[in-house]
Amino acid sequence: MAILSRAVAVVAILVAIRALPVFGQAVRGELVDRASGRGVSGAFVVLLDAQEREVARALTDDRGRFLLRAPAAGTYRLQSKRIGFRVTVSPPLVLEAERTLSYRLEVDAVPASLPPVIVEGKPQCGTRGEAGTIVARLWEEAKEALAAVSWTEGSRLYQYSLRMFERDLPDVGTRVIRERSWTRSGYAETPFRSAPAEDLAERGYVVEEGRDRVYFAPDAGVLLSEVFAGTHCFNAIPGVGGRIGLSFEPVPERHLPEIKGVLWLDQSTAELRALEFSYTRLPPELPEGPIGGRIEFMRLPTGAWIVREWFIRMPLMGQIVYTEARREPVSKVMGYRETGGQVLSITDSRRRVIFSMDRAVVEGSVYDTTRGRLLPRAVVLLEGTEYSTTADDRGSFHMALPVEGDYQLAFRHPRLDSLGFRPDPVPVSLKRGQRVTVSLGIPAEDRILPRLCPELDPEGDERAIVGRVIKADGSPAAGATVQLEWQTLGGTEGALRARNWKGEVTADSSGSYRACGIPLTAVAVQARLGSAASQPLMLRFTRDGVWVGNRYRSFPGRIWTQELRLGR
Structure with missing residues (x-):
């Protein structure tokens, strides 16, 4: 007898571009956290x-801003959904033709963990769970991620670098006998495309085409379809490693080649992690179990969702041909072919690295707590390395670093120079292929004052004056002296006695100075370096503010910053 072998598994890899329609009526708005009033970034808002x-x-x-265009004028609602926040629906909004409505949608932060599955229940067929059941809850979380994947695929927001592969194995879990791989870059809409859900329901997931068989994997669109829900049964199952699963299998009355599998979610965050599936109800010559695939999902720092890795495993079929004329050829599995890929890197329209397999991404913002606002243009540094970046005008920063390990993140800003203060660096653990979010900032005044002026009473009224002395050309006036004079009154009502006070401090190499123990009174301040001097300045401190010359400024704090410029 002779053994004939031919690979007959086919997977189509498609790339497409969608044209986005333009409509005249829209709603422009802001999604904010009700408690803090800050914009909620990376959340989806649905019309x-x-x-x-x-x-x-x-x-x-x-900043939590969004813009939605409606297909026609009419009444609509806004719905927000982000993991970690309660689903919020707005009251009815009337959108007029060719008009844009502004709306502020507030959401409440709530815990996002999923309840554990102690005992598997009875599968629910033709529906993704009755309201209030764990099956329905799992599906709502998975649906949101799948809808986000579908949206991201069509948005063309990101440019991908993909590694594709195809390899042959004699058996599952054994050595690879042949493999080829290649890379692809561009605005790929999706790594693979399934057939329409209606076609799969009619023909099945394994289809004969001539002498070949085509194996279809479900994409996000198929999993979201009502057809898929109507032809499958769903159940909640426990997992390992902090995961919980939404299993699915074909309804009993279906006899076409089908798929069964599990959507795995993170129990602590409710994020969709992976889809595992296998083919079932196959022809007799095909083995059930090894044939199937896996798709891994990932949420990007921006809030968008992508397919991070995927593969599909199919049998390589051959025939045993007998020399005896009366014996028919017998089909036989000769091995397996795995076809798939993974995302190597993702960049946005500004060419920022959003994700990279060989880089660690660290991002965050720099905040000035003393002033209650973000700190723009701060220089963020990874200590002990040459890597740094500059925060944007909103105080946000982003770094893609070819390092791995435990480091410390620090920042520089003129505001720190004015305060004469350096916050402690923030520890950060970096790993290639992963991202970490870090908050940097100037702490509250009650944490800064003890380090600037440890002798001051934490509950007292005395002020501190800090700042920089600079020369006429803007360079630091290292070694400049800052002279301060004020007067206090003592004694009794009938015998008041004035006392004059003088103080002097010296600016350091950066021009920074600080004077502690300033009472609530008028203080004359002047800086000198050689023959150069700053203009005399009068500061008069009150409990709620300070007079700078003849101008009053509300200021309830205890640390006043003042720059002093020397004349020529």
């Missing part, structure tokens, strides 16, 4: 029509 159908979706920017 629902009168029948509660999604007609548009947008991702909020780093």
Whole structure:
């Protein structure tokens, strides 16, 4: 007898570009955390029509802003959904033709963990769970991630670098006998495309095409379809490693080649992690179990979702041909072919690295607590290395670093120079292929004052004056002296006695100075370096503010910053 072998598994890899329609009526708004009043970034806001159908979706920017365009004038609602926040739906909004409505949508932060599954229940067929059940809850979380994946695929927001591969194995889990790989870059809409859900319901997931078989994997669109829900049964199952699963299998009455599997979610965050599936109800010559695939999902720092890795395993079929004329050829599995890929890197329209397999991404913001606002243009440094970046005008920073290990993150800013203060660096653990979010900032005044002026009473009224002395050309006036004079009154009402006070401090190499123990009174301040001197300045401190010359400024704090410029 002779053994004939031919690979017949086929997977189509498609790339497409969608044209986005432009509409005249829209709603522009801001999604904010009700407690803090800050914008919620990286959240999806959905526009629902009168029948509660999604007609548009947008991702909020780093300030929580969004823009949604409606297909026609009418009444709509806004719905927000971000992991960690309660689902919020707005009251009805009337969108007029060719007009843009502004709206502020507030959300409440809530814990996002999922309840454990102690005992598996009875599968629920033809529906993704009755309201209030764990199956329904799991599906709502998985649906949101899948809808976000579908939205990201069509948005063309990111440029991908992909590694694709195809390899042959004699058996599952054994050595690779042949492999080829290649890279691909561009605005790929999706790493793989399934057939329409209606076609899969009619023909099955393994289809004969001539002498070949085509194996289809489900994409986000298929999993979201009502057809998929109507032809499968769902159940909640426990997992390992902090995961919980939403399993699915075909309804009993279906006899076409089908798929069964599990959508795995992180129990602590409710984030969708992976889809595992296998083919079932196959022809007799095909083995059930080894044939299937896996798709891994990932949420980007921006809030968008992508398919991070995927593969599909198919049998390589051959025939045993007998020399005896009366014996028919017998089909036989000769091995397996795995086809798949992984995302190597993702960049946005500004060419920032959002994700990279060989880089650690660290991002965050720099905040000035003493002034209650973000700190723009701060220089952020990874201590002990040459890596640094500059925060943008909103105080946000982003770094993609070719390092791995435990480091410390620090920052520089003229505001720190004015305060004469350096915050402690923030420890950060970096790992390639992962991202970490870090908050940097100037701490509250009650934490700064003891380090600037440890002798001051924490509950007292005395002020501190800090700042920089600079020369006429803007360079630091190292070694300049800052002279301070004020007067206090003592004694009794009938015999008041004035006492004059003088103080002097010296600026350091950066021009920074600080004077502690300033009472609530008028203080004359002047800096000198050689023959150069600053203009005399009068500061008069009160409990709630300070007079700078003849101008009053509300100032309830205890640390006043004052720059002094020397004349020529």
